[in-house]
Amino acid sequence: MDEPELLDGGQVAIPMNPFVVLPNITREEWEARGFTGPSAPRVLLGDELTPVALREQLDAIRTFDPLTSAEYDTARAVLSCGQAISDISMSPPANPETRRDYYEHVTSQLAKFDLKQEKIGMRIPPGPQQIRGIAGSGKTVLLAMKAAKMAVDHKDWTIALTFQTKSLYDHITDLTERFYRRFSNGQSLAESDSSIEIIHGWGGHTTGEGIYKRIAEATPNATFRSVTDARAEFGSDTDPQEAVAAELLATGDIPDLFDAILVDEAQDFGPHFFNMCLAALDSSNRLIWGYDEAQNLHSLRAPSPKEIFGVDDTGDPVVDLSGSYSNGVQKSHIMRKSYRAPLEVLLTAHVLGMGLLRDGGPVQAITRQDGWENLGYDVDGDFRKTGSKARLQRPEANSPHPLSTFDTAGPFVSAEAFDDPAAELDWVVDQVVADVREEGLPPERILVVPLGLDAKDRGQQLQSLLRAHDLGATCAWEGDRTEFSRPGEVTISTIHLAKGNEAASVYVVGLNNAITNPYRELVQARNEVFVAITRSRAWCTITGCTHDGAVGIMDELHTIIDIVSSDTPVVEFEVPSRSSLDHELEEDTENLTATNLTDFA
Known part of the structure; x- marks a missing residue:
């Protein structure tokens, strides 16, 4: 021991x-x-x-x-x-100062799970299973645990764990390796005879093997297409991943290649991708996916059973994922606790991401009380009465962050507005330098996410400014995209590459640019903001400019921060009508049973 x-x-x-x-x-x-x-x-x-x-x-x-x-x-x-097993030299200080x-x-x-998470991770379903979890609830960790458990217990199975964001590869591989070693008494994946693959959802020259690539190459009369080839064939307005998956399904000859496929970031995949995976599974259809609808950056779809498997003539799902299998394993899980994001960070992300306090009303919202409860909130209001007041609170028990007991660790969310972009970048650089040289954070624990059309240009400006302060910085879109952060360097990332990754201190730069992006629907722009904020494991700083009519979003943000920073934050908003929303969240989770400890007795 x-x-x-x-x-x-x-x-x-x-x-x-x-x-x-x-x-x-x-x-x-x-x-x-x-x-x-x-x-x-x-x-x-x-x-x-x-x-x-x-x-x-x-x-x-x-x-x-x-x-x-x-x-x-x-x-x-x-x-x-x-x-x-902990490093003896890494015991945290009893009286932290920096x-x-x-x-x-x-x-x-953060690596310690509660009993509910352990049970979900250790039990293997005999068929499809969905895991609905909010940001920071540990979905990726649970999928890695399940994959490792399957590989140890069923060495004759062929298992794939797949994902969308290329920069997640090292993180998911490390998690799966850690759990496999624990389940197998120290054996590494490389030493084992288990057949488990951790591969990208597409695959190609830069990402190596992928689910689509593997299935296309094994399917008679099918041709693997690169992303570039797919866009040239199907047009830039078509989701290329969905287009190539639909093309494969049309062949009707996809062979059984896998005994289990686990999908992380499932909100970023469409129904054709899921059905392609199903066609490549054996008769058990052991497809397991984890998702958070609020982190969808590509569309307004949620990977619900209706969306994936379709409905029958009466409108009911072809595959019913309510209840449990005969061996007691639940078919669906809803994970309400967020371990990795402080309460203030998560509440800010949800309220701003939905636009609950926006002038003109929310752009997306939950219109049922049980929908809010699925996210771990207490809500008081009558959602049948449009325009009536609803009060939203998040119990501390559903945000058991390690720093919640330290009064001096915050503030966890802060914001700063500027008159021009140059002043904004200079200020952000000063704060990052202070994080490293005054607060002692390793540079690789800091993430800067510029938003908007010019995100890469502003990212390179930030990189130059940091280097002028003799501080290393790497742009995640340069070089090996499977490597997200590098030791001794601050990470600068676009929102799509940042998704799924986390850092101690996160700077969300250019909030106004995200909201005014003409190539993003308002819901998708707000979702990008939500994803950026929830990359934080501790501190999140949000900046923006007030020129070009962007005063409103910064005022909205400051109002939210004033609320969430109080001792007992309560968000009060008007119940919206469904017709006024661009998108309704949690509409496909009404009949799901929440996971409770007693379910495993």
């Missing part, structure tokens, strides 16, 4: 009383073979396993001092694969 919190003077702090249980042998048979003396470890035989007899045996064993809360939490996290000190508490605690 190498976990420092579980060691006491070099000895394991958790004592054990081992037993050997032989349920098919009675005590009489055991002693008839000459085993009449004491044994080590103690032996329990078949006639000693009745409730009363077993209780007597357990009552007779030696007892020890109870574990402390910290020892219990650490032991459960280790045994459940909720964390890697952002570096505070963030050590974040990194030491």
Whole structure:
């Protein structure tokens, strides 16, 4: 045992009383073979396993001092694969003073799951399963855990774990490797004979193998198309991923290639992609996907069972994912707790992303009370009465962030408005330099996300300004796109490359540029803002300019921050009519059963 919190003077702090249980042998048979003396470890035989007899045996064993809360939490996290063994040198300081000190508490605690997450990750469904989780709820971690568990328990299965954002490759690979080593008693994926692939949703020269590439190359009379080829063939106004998947499905000859496919970032894939995956699965249709509708950057679709599998003549889903399978595994999960984003960050992202306090009303919203509850909110209001007031709160229990108990760690969300873009960039650079040189954050823990049409141009300006301060900075769109961050360098990223990645301190630059982008629908622009804000594991700073009529969005942001920064933040907004919304969220989750601890009893 190498976990420092579980060691006491070099000895394991958790004592054990081992037993050997032989349920098919009675005590009489055991002693008839000459085993009449004491044994080590103690032996329990078949006639000693009745409730009363077993209780007597357990009552007779030696007892020890109870574990402390910290020892219990650490032991459960280790045994459940909720964390890697800690580095003894990385114990967080008891009295943190700098952002570096505070963030050590974040990194030491975020890997610990609650019991619900462990159960979802460890249980393998015999068919399709969807995991609906808000930003920071650990969807990617759970999918990696499931993939590793399948690979260890079913070495004859061919398993694929796929995703959309290229820069997620290293992160997902590291997670899966960590869980596989834990489940297999230290064996690495490279050493194993398991068939598990971590591959991009498309595949090609820059990304290597991909789900679409693999299926296209295995399908008779099909041709693999690169992204460039697909756009040339189907037009720039068509989703190329959907177009090539539909083309493959039209062949009707997709072979069974996989026993399980797990899809991260599922909100970014369309129904043709899902049906292509289904066609490549064996008869179990073990397709497992995790998604957050609010992080959809490409369309207004959500990967619901109706969207993926279609409906019958009566309008009911062809595949019903309510309830549980016969082995007790739930078909659908809703994960309300956000571990990685502080309450203030998540609340700001949701309110701003939906436009709940926008002049002119929300652009997208949830119009049912149970829909808000699915996201982990308490809401008081009558959604049948358009124009009536609704009050929104987020219980602290649903945002158990490691820094929530530190009064001096915040503010976690802040904003600054400027008259011109040059002053904005200069100020952001000064704050990043202070994060590194005054607060002690490693540069690779800092992420800058410029928004809008000129995001790359502004990103390169930021890179030059940081380098002028002798601070390394890398633009994520340059070089190897499977590598998101580099040691010793601040990461500058477009929103699409940032999605799925996280950092301690995040700077969202050019809020006004996102909202005024003429090539984005307003919902998609707000979703980009939501995704950018929720990349933060601790601190988020949002900047923008007030020229070109962009005063409104900055005023809206400052109003939101004033609310979420109070001791008990309550957001009050008018209930919108469905007809006034560009998009209605949570409309396909009405009949889903929320995951509770008792569901696994």
